Amino acid sequence: MHRAESIMQAITTNLTGLATTGANVHRGRVYSLAAVPALSISMGSDENLSGSRTWPYLTRRLQVIITAHVKTTTQLETQLNQIKTEVFAALNADISQGLAFVIDTELAIDEQPELDAEQDQPTARCDMQWTILYRHSNTSTEA
Numbered sequence: 001m002h003r004a005e006s007i008m009q010a011i012t013t014n015l016t017g018l019a020t021t022g023a024n025v026h027r028g029r030v031y032s033l034a035a036v037p038a039l040s041i042s043m044g045s046d047e048n049l050s051g052s053r054t055w056p057y058l059t060r061r062l063q064v065i066i067t068a069h070v071k072t073t074t075q076l077e078t079q080l081n082q083i084k085t086e087v088f089a090a091l092n093a094d095i096s097q098g099l100a101f102v103i104d105t106e107l108a109i110d111e112q113p114e115l116d117a118e119q120d121q122p123t124a125r126c127d128m129q130w131t132i133l134y135r136h137s138n139t140s141t142e143a
Helices: 003-015 076-092
Strands: 025-027 038-048 057-071 102-110 114-116 123-137
Touching: 003 025, 003 038, 003 057, 003 076, 003 123, 057 076, 076 102, 076 123
Parallel strands: 025 038
Antiparallel strands: 038 057, 057 123, 102 123, 114 123
């Protein structure tokens, strides 16, 4: 399995069971969710940072986008901020995400919330962009 996929699976596991979102954690860019509050997790760019293939490994920077979704009649931003607080704590509890090949986990940016009042209840979502540094061999993305 590609190490990026292992990272995505670990992050999904690490974010499942938060007080605000519980088991409502989904992979992919899902905007129509049956149950909210929820998180959706998607893979962004996966950049090679190594300048040379002479090293026995390559260092890469994986972007992970975690989107918080809420739907309520009041305090949309307050709920989003609570979810962001829990996500931050969960991903920083172990910056390796439980994987020996992960070097670091870092929040890059919390995007501006997107608010929508056109549905039966006001909804909001907010992207959190995370950067994961990891390594694999220069001959395989699986090792």
